[in-house]
Amino acid sequence: MLKLDKFKRISADKMSLHSYLCSMQGLIADIDLLEEEKKQSESCEYKTTEDDDSLAVRKLYIESYGCQMNFSDSEIVTSILKKEGFGTTSSPEHADVILINTCSIREKAEQTVRNRLNFFNGVKKKNREVTVGVLGCMAERLKSKLLEEEKIVDLVLGPDAYRDLPKLVKKAEEGEKGINTFLSREETYADISPVRLNSNGVTAFISIMRGCDNMCSFCVVPFTRGRERSRDPHSIVQEVQDLFNKGYREVTLLGQNVDSYKWSAEENNKARLNRKNGVDEIVNFANLIELVAKVSPDLRVRFSTSHPKDITDEVLHTMKKYENICNYIHLPAQSGNTRVLELMNRTYSREWYINRVKAIREILGDECGISSDMIAGFCSETEEEHRDTLTLMDYVKYDFSYMFFYSERPGTLAAKKYADDIPLDIKKKRLQEIIEKQREISLERNQANVGKTYKVLVEGKSKRSVEQMQGRNSANKVIIFEGDVAAGSYVNVLVTDCTPATLFGKLQ
């Protein structure tokens, strides 16, 4: 059995990383980028609950996989069950309820979950009373099939059904299996304050919307997380204010496509009319990041994930207006070729994407950090079209990227319409070329930072040595420096050296 330190994020069985929402934080450490990214496209990151110091009799153990949205959902689930008197534990052997919050973005992600369920089977043999539940995208995709296929599973809940947990846990403890995979058009869990898990006490993630209305042909998210709905901006600002009061100094606003965030008082029957002229209160993404930035100039604001077809100049100008809105954008391209982008149903062309990058460079300058997602070997992609992806990377000069080869997902448009006809060895060869290209560009971009001084938000001790501290600059780059300063403080660091993944510097 893997002994997990309280805050440890560890790589485990093979799985995907779609959601870059993966916590972009700390994944690309200061080991060889090539090695790291090869690992990324084959492995997974997961988090577990910790031992809390509550005297709660009943204990909850959650294992969360996949994207940051899932990690944030596990914080909401913990909050819902804490209200029912549960404490948390870092060990499934000590739990009364074991929950696994799953990802379904690639076949390997689901295989990981089945392997873990095998392990929990052993736990259940020793403790027959324990309730085992599967949450998240795999639960939503497979529904009752999961109860049929995995006998130890007592509960199956989709991402919009977590309010039903207390009732279904109770039924399961009375011997009745339970399922709820209803996808909602309203649910945003806006009134539930998440219990922060695996927190460094400095940075936190806040989901501002759920679901996705885009129908990228390779993606399962619209089927597993449902239609898009934006959360009440006032509940978001309140959560940000609470975090700031607790000492957090950075928030990342989360959504599958944050640029389509739009909240209207009228549509949400809030009837909160603008006192001045009685018109509806409508809040778009540019308005929202401004509201959050105004909480305090000492609070850094980040967001993910942007969508090339929806990112507006209004958002870019708002970023420029506030020093505390970080100078970094995650803008997944997926491919550099317009025909392949059409097959992916990304709804923009190579030219459109390049024009968005031009706008970012014109308004936010060359220091603005840009990262992407790239898929190698999508259905019918030619060698020449693959080269378009490499030349797009040369044009944009991404600071880093999440890179995968195409993995067909059941039920997606691509699986229904296109043959997965690129041989695996070609997919891997193209992925390798993309990884090596990114490595060169990341090194070049980081070398351009050497000799410059950056304002760094200190996150804590570096993983490399207790003599060193770790933090990030506004462009979301990890900076390691000697010294001993408080986590959550801002310092100026002169960059003296770098690798493709990390900057090293001196306190100023």
Ligand code: SF4
């Ligand atoms: S934007 Fe596309 S890739 Fe991203 S979650 Fe939505 S459907 Fe999936």
